[in-house]
Amino acid sequence: MKYQKPKGTADILADESTKWQYVEEKARELFKKYRYHEMRTPIFENFEVFSRTSGETSDIVTKEMYDFHDKGDRHITLRPEGTAGVVRSFVENKLYGPEYQKPYKVYYMGPMFRYERPQSGRLREFHQIGVEAFGVDNPTLDVEVIAMAIDLLKSVEINSLKLVINTLGDIETRQNYRQALIDYLEPFEDQLSEDSKERMHKNPLRVLDSKDENDQKIVENAPSILDFLTDNSKKHFETVKSLLDDLGIKYEIDANMVRGLDYYNHTIFEIMSDSKAFGGKWTTVCAGGRYNGLVEQLGGPATPGVGFGLGVERLLLILNTEKDKLPLDDDLDVYVVGIGNETNAKSLEIVQALRQQGFSADRDYLNRKPKGQFKTASRLAAKYTITIGEREIAENKANIKDMASGQENSVNLDDILNNFENVIK
Structure with a gap:
């Protein structure tokens, strides 16, 4: 079902x-x-x-x-x-x-x-x-x-x-106006909608708010409350x-x-x-x-x-x-591209460290090849990508790319984990 x-x-x-x-x-x-x-x-x-x-x-x-x-x-x-x-x-x-x-x-x-x-x-x-x-x-x-x-x-x-x-x-205004409005509406009672007929004596002001087209024509010439203030x-x-x-x-x-x-x-x-x-x-x-x-x-x-x-x-x-x-703020600061299963733990460590530093960060969870991951980074309009593989982990480095300018740099991983703001400056 x-x-x-x-x-x-x-x-x-x-x-x-x-x-x-x-x-x-x-x-x-x-x-x-x-x-x-x-x-x-x-x-x-x-x-x-x-x-x-x-x-x-x-x-x-x-x-x-x-x-x-x-x-x-x-x-x-x-x-x-x-x-x-x-x-x-x-x-x-x-x-x-x-x-x-x-x-x-x-x-x-x-x-x-x-x-x-x-x-x-x-x-x-x-x-x-x-x-x-x-x-x-x-x-x-x-x-x-x-x-x-x-x-x-x-x-x-x-x-x-x-x-x-x-x-x-x-209250005095509405009491005086109420009677004047009833006096005006009574000759039209047979022409009013059923709702307005019911409201006419209970609360005639509600007739003015009727959505019925014929009611609206009738009240066009009704007395104005402004004359009873x-x-x-x-x-x-x-x-x-x-x-x-x-x-x-x-x-x-x-x-x-x-x-x-x-x-x-x-x-x-x-x-x-x-x-x-x-x-x-x-x-x-x-x-x-x-x-x-x-x-x-x-x-x-x-x-x-x-x-x-x-x-x-x-x-x-x-x-x-x-x-x-609609200037919606849904920007992605960093997308982490991990090459090989061995980078899974380090990729998670990087995105968590970036989030704690105040950046929005995401990564791949589907074990896709680098080309697919870079396509996702582009589709999400990531400002930077950080790429790591087995060699980068061994050297304690990562590759950072500014997606707008295309500029790439190899950076110490500890700097990314501790002060990414300083790295991109």
């Missing part, structure tokens, strides 16, 4: 994983500059962590969560997104305490799970890189998070980007726009934009790419926003928060269409 991976999952093979490591390393370097530190949370959580925070009408809760009862009859969910688990950890470990610096800034990387139709850049097991910052209600932090997301994408040479922003305001919400949003202007970050405002999760309020944003990977169509690569109130939902004290999530598979789709932008 042949076994295959589950539908909607992917094997990340060795040559592909170097691209993942490149992206992850770029993210770690950037987050360190912004003073974010890594947090690792469980891949599964109690069902309520996501059902309480994502919203009962969200696609995640109604259609997409991988949830099940375990052998102890506990209701468990494979995490569909990263924020709720980080918030649960923030509350459980009392990271809001006075001994912790505010804002409390963390990042995460790892797999997420959603049961949806697999397509390019969207799998049932997918990976996110995300950040969360807690404890500060200042709109300046919203802008810093947006700027950091743009910096991250530009650090991997993705420069054709579009930033789209909106505000969902505070309280003074506080308006001030917050105006400050965000002003600070983006100060940093020279261009943006568009989409008053109908909402996020797929109910915990967002005030600033929300999406960063899009028109890469050839998406046929030149603007497609969201990174998204996030502010979620004041989420910490309280999971039992913590009133604590504001803001963050973003970035889809790694989607990002790699872009990078794979522009391979020249």
